[in-house]
Amino acid sequence: MNSPISTLLDKAVAGERLTPTEGLQLMQCRDLAALGRAADEVTRRLHPESFRTYNIDRNVNYTNICSAVCDFCAFFRSPKDPEGYILERDTLLEKIRETVELGGDQILLQGGMHPGLPITWYEQLLADIKYHFPQVNVHGFSPPEIHALTKVAKLPLEEILTRLKAAGLGSLPGGGAEILVDRVRKEITRGKCLTDDWLNVMRVWHQMGGRSTATMMFGHVETLEERVEHLERLRQLQDETGGFTAFICWTFQPDNTDMADIAPSGAFEYLRTQAVSRLYLNNFVNIQSSWVTQGQKIGQIAMLYGANDMGSLMIEENVVAEAGTVHHLSLDQIRQSIRDLGYIPRQRNVFYELIDEPETASEPLAVS
Numbered sequence: 510m511n512s513p514i515s516t517l518l519d520k521a522v523a524g525e526r527l528t529p530t531e532g533l534q535l536m537q538c539r540d541l542a543a544l545g546r547a548a549d550e551v552t553r554r555l556h557p558e559s560f561r562t563y564n565i566d567r568n569v570n571y572t573n574i575c576s577a578v579c580d581f582c583a584f585f586r587s588p589k590d591p592e593g594y595i596l597e598r599d600t601l602l603e604k605i606r607e608t609v610e611l612g613g614d615q616i617l618l619q620g621g622m623h624p625g626l627p628i629t630w631y632e633q634l635l636a637d638i639k640y641h642f643p644q645v646n647v648h649g650f651s652p653p654e655i656h657a658l659t660k661v662a663k664l665p666l667e668e669i670l671t672r673l674k675a676a677g678l679g680s681l682p683g684g685g686a687e688i689l690v691d692r693v694r695k696e697i698t699r700g701k702c703l704t705d706d707w708l709n710v711m712r713v714w715h716q717m718g719g720r721s722t723a724t725m726m727f728g729h730v731e732t733l734e735e736r737v738e739h740l741e742r743l744r745q746l747q748d749e750t751g752g753f754t755a756f757i758c759w760t761f762q763p764d765n766t767d768m769a770d771i772a773p774s775g776a777f778e779y780l781r782t783q784a785v786s787r788l789y790l791n792n793f794v795n796i797q798s799s800w801v802t803q804g805q806k807i808g809q810i811a812m813l814y815g816a817n818d819m820g821s822l823m824i825e826e827n828v829v830a831e832a833g834t835v836h837h838l839s840l841d842q843i844r845q846s847i848r849d850l851g852y853i854p855r856q857r858n859v860f861y862e863l864i865d866e867p868e869t870a871s872e873p874l875a876v877s
């Protein structure tokens with residue numbers, strides 16, 4: 510028998526763990542205000558401080574060549590496509606230099622799953638970046654890329670991760686998770702790792718002392734039960750390793766993809782799902798708003814629906830841009846969005862350590 514929604518919300522606010530059945534009940538709940546209020550109470554319990562955070566990084570897509578086919582992806586090119594590219598090393602380093610000049614301390618380095626690049630190419634890439642920019646954290650290679658590299662290199666996962674770490678890899682992004690349920694993955698992707706492999710890349714990386722983010726792209730072919738299953742799998746792995754720094758969710762962006770017939774989810778669905786995620790993932794400390802897909806206003810409101818972080822200034826975001834929906838915010842707009850909610854904006858790194866000076870934290874920066 511279902512419990513009253515208020516009982517479930519009280520339970521989550523008190524820090525108790527929701528069951529998958531209870532998570533589903535909340536995913537079905539249409540009382541958005543009640544979900545938001547509860548999620549915000551949890552956020553304020555976990556983050557009683559007077560500030561809210563953001564970071565500055567750049568999404569560098571080192572190649573768009575990919576051996577997989579994902580129906581939701583407008584970014585990839587097949588290995589023989591003349592539009593396929595591998596970013597010239599000088600171009601890549603120039604992008605990092607620009608990022609550093611804008612105050613960034615990190616790059617999000619992701620690509621398609623190139624079928625021919627050897628492990629030594631990735632090691633040299635990381636070595637070149639760390640040689641020129643030792644202070645920059647490389648948040649790179651999502652689990653599907655790492656998993657594909659084990660196949661190309663014919664080497665065990667542990668060896669791939671150890672070698673990449675030794676070459677300078679700092680942290681892993683949680684991309685390529687979509688929905689961590691094989692039924693869903695098999696329906697929308699071909700040639701991409703399934704759920705257990707995605708989780709295992711993260712598990713091994715965490716066991717090596719590495720940290721990573723976790724994501725969810727929802728609002729396509731998954732059921733609400735499968736959304737909860739995704740959260741449950743992440744929560745279980747977090748219990749096991751504690752290696753996830755943050756969770757980020759966003760709605761599927763259908764334009765220019767093979768799934769363009771699916772109606773995009775709106776703000777209601779986004780805010781509801783994020784709020785339930787905040788309530789369900791009681792072992793995750795940080796939740797990021799996704800203003801890149803939702804726009805400034807909803808991205809800001811998301812900070813009252815369970816998020817404690819505005820995510821990244823995101824100097825470049827090719828993958829979402831190819832799918833037609835991309836929002837641009839200046840650093841000042843991100844900071845003002847936080848101020849307008851009554852919080853002090855603070856810049857953080859990928860490990861959620863504050864890296865700006867508190868006395869200048871509320872001053873707008875001259876960067877756009």
Ligand code: SF4
Nearest residue numbers: 575577579582585621
């Ligand atoms: S989402 Fe990633 S794995 Fe899938 S086709 Fe696009 S680049 Fe390849």
